[in-house]
Amino acid sequence: MIVKITDYGDEGSKKFVEYQVSGLPSNQMRFLNDDLDEITSIREDIFKIKMYFDEELYPFQSETAKVRMDDFIAREEIEMNLFLSSFLEDMGGM
Structure with missing residues (x-):
């Protein structure tokens, strides 16, 4: 699995980060x-995946x-990779 951030910033009053993930089989993506x-x-x-953050939790604010x-x-790409890997374990193993 390869995670890349493709966009981040402000969207109205919200902070967001967009990620692109490659290297997953179709059943894991679904x-x-x-x-x-x-x-x-x-x-x-x-x-x-697009995630919205409260300002105090937004990773790029400091x-x-x-x-x-x-x-x-x-660091954020690594953390998302770990999060998705952990989530996929609920699928019954990767």
């Missing part, structure tokens, strides 16, 4: 699409994040 509460979609072999954005993006 499971995530059906069972996650976030906004999700599947396009060909890519699973997309001054440090603005200076070291690449580090914060990489």
Whole structure:
């Protein structure tokens, strides 16, 4: 599974992060699409997820994040990979 952040920022009064996930079999993408509460979609072999955050939980809000954005993006991609892997374990194993 490869997780990449494709977009982030403000949408009206909300903060969001969009992720693109590749390398998943279609049954795992369908499971995530059906069972996650976030906004999700599947396009060909890519699973997309859009998450909204309260300002205090938004991962890119700090001054440090603005200076070291690449580090914060990489960390957030790793955390999403771990979250999705954990969620997929509920499917009965990966």
